[in-house]
Amino acid sequence: MELHRPVPAPTQARPPREGESVTSRPSDPSSSLPDPDPSTTDDATVATVIVAAGRGLRAGGGLAKQWRDLGGRTVLARSIAAFAGLGPLCLVLRAEEIGRHPEIEAMADLVVPGGAERAHSVRAGLEALEKHAPLRVLIHDAARPLVPRETIRAVIAALDHGAAAAPGLTVTDALWRVSDNRVAEAPSREGLVRAQTPQGFRFDAILAAHRAHDGPPAADDVAVARAAGLAVTVVPGHEDNLKITGAQDFARAERILGCDMDVRTGNGFDVHAFGPGDAVWLCGVEIPHHAGLAGHSDADVGMHALTDAIYGAMAHGDIGQHFPPSDPQWKGARSEIFLAHAADLARVEGFAVTHCDVTLICERPKIGPHAEAMRAELARIMQIEPGRVSVKATTSERLGFAGREEGIAAMATATLVKS
Numbered sequence: 001m002e003l004h005r006p007v008p009a010p011t012q013a014r015p016p017r018e019g020e021s022v023t024s025r026p027s028d029p030s031s032s033l034p035d036p037d038p039s040t041t042d043d044a045t046v047a048t049v050i051v052a053a054g055r056g057l058r059a060g061g062g063l064a065k066q067w068r069d070l071g072g073r074t075v076l077a078r079s080i081a082a083f084a085g086l087g088p089l090c091l092v093l094r095a096e097e098i099g100r101h102p103e104i105e106a107m108a109d110l111v112v113p114g115g116a117e118r119a120h121s122v123r124a125g126l127e128a129l130e131k132h133a134p135l136r137v138l139i140h141d142a143a144r145p146l147v148p149r150e151t152i153r154a155v156i157a158a159l160d161h162g163a164a165a166a167p168g169l170t171v172t173d174a175l176w177r178v179s180d181n182r183v184a185e186a187p188s189r190e191g192l193v194r195a196q197t198p199q200g201f202r203f204d205a206i207l208a209a210h211r212a213h214d215g216p217p218a219a220d221d222v223a224v225a226r227a228a229g230l231a232v233t234v235v236p237g238h239e240d241n242l243k244i245t246g247a248q249d250f251a252r253a254e255r256i257l258g259c260d261m262d263v264r265t266g267n268g269f270d271v272h273a274f275g276p277g278d279a280v281w282l283c284g285v286e287i288p289h290h291a292g293l294a295g296h297s298d299a300d301v302g303m304h305a306l307t308d309a310i311y312g313a314m315a316h317g318d319i320g321q322h323f324p325p326s327d328p329q330w331k332g333a334r335s336e337i338f339l340a341h342a343a344d345l346a347r348v349e350g351f352a353v354t355h356c357d358v359t360l361i362c363e364r365p366k367i368g369p370h371a372e373a374m375r376a377e378l379a380r381i382m383q384i385e386p387g388r389v390s391v392k393a394t395t396s397e398r399l400g401f402a403g404r405e406e407g408i409a410a411m412a413t414a415t416l417v418k419s
């Protein structure tokens with residue numbers, strides 16, 4: 001057994017105060033425990049055992065599932081990290097694997113060898129924690145790397161009122177018993193829940209229960225607790241808290257983590273020269289000006305840059321390819337048609353435009369007073385929220401064609417996400 005980092009000072013369950021009654025239900029040995037003292041029920045008094053001594057045979061793939069990568073971190077590192085900030089954490093590994101992954105072991109306070117069955121591994125972890133005398137303990141499968149913090153908190157909170165608590169998920173599908181690939185029976189799902197971990201206990205009660213347990217090894221610690229007469233409270237589990245069991249569960253976990261997201265960025269740039277006229281169209285807003293912008297369409301330079309950014313993110317060419325200037329039907333066209341086309345194409349390909357940012361480069365007209373209207377108009381055309389659209393402007397310090405007020409330039413970026 002190795003000790004890697006200092007653990008909090010042992011926390012003892014306090015004896016009842018003078019005159020304080022301790023209610024006791026004969027069928028529930030847990031109720032003979034004193035109520036937890038609020039002053040000691042902070043997270044530091046909750047120890048954790050993470051059992052990672054399995055072989056992961058059902059998941060296949062050679063390497064045991066707890067050592068495999070899941071979105072850039074091992075499954076085991078994710079499971080340990082989920083319990084950060086609580087009390088001492090004991091990691092249970094197969095004896096021959098101890099010392100092979102120092103960076104993972106360093107995340108734990110104690111590392112101990114497990115046994116042939118999960119129950120043996122849990123027992124080894126509990127025995128190792130005894131000297132730290134935690135008030136409560138959480139026992140968690142390394143194979144459940146995506147356990148949400150809210151699930152952990154719900155289990156800990158339930159231990160304020162009882163000796164044992166565990167997360168469960170209501171069974172929502174009908175159940176079948178199958179024989180020879182045929183439905184032989186449809187058992188009732190009434191009152192059934194799917195058991196998850198972490199399963200939480202008053203430490204002394206579960207250690208005693210494991211020591212007393214005989215017969216075939218139990219599937220989980222709730223079974224051990226119940227065999228010892230402990231009442232177990234069920235708190236809401238979470239669909240994300242899947243147990244990686246078969247090979248297909250890695251893909252499911254990656255989907256939950258969002259690892260399969262396709263994130264694209266595109267940029268666009270456009271310039272239009274000033275010409276005759278008394279207004280310019282910029283980002284869908286008409287602004288009175290002493291000149292117009294020259295172009296085949298309405299010459300909305302900002303909207304063109306943004307449209308090209310969206311096409312660029314999808315690697316679908318540019319406006320010129322989709323709406324050739326040589327085609328007379330686009331003469332004088334509203335640029336709204338181009339932007340709506342690019343946004344529709346993105347939707348058809350499964351992308352959401354999650355953000356875009358347009359910068360107009362000109363001395364005049366002043367853009368600030370119109371920026372909000374431009375954001376609203378671009379958002380309307382793309383059918384996204386205005387909060388995802390940014391419009392800003394800069395001068396070029398009177399340098400170059402924009403500085404000499406010969407024309408207006410615009411640049412844009414667009415971020416597209418497919419999940």
Ligand SMILES: Nc1ccn([C@@H]2O[C@H](COP(=O)(O)OP(=O)(O)OP(=O)(O)O)[C@@H](O)[C@H]2O)c(=O)n1
Nearest residue numbers: 051052053054055056057058116117121142143
């Ligand atoms: N002797 C064992 C068996 C299992 N476990 C742990 O208990 C958890 C739940 O077990 P399971 O999903 O069944 O894991 P494996 O036993 O590794 O999988 P398999 O049955 O497919 O070999 C896992 O984190 C596993 O590492 C353990 O610590 N010691």
Ligand SMILES: C[C@](O)(CO)[C@H](O)COP(=O)(O)O
Nearest residue numbers: 118141195196197219220243
């Ligand atoms: C403890 C457990 O995660 C509860 O659902 C589960 O029983 C352990 O996995 P196994 O496949 O039963 O070994």
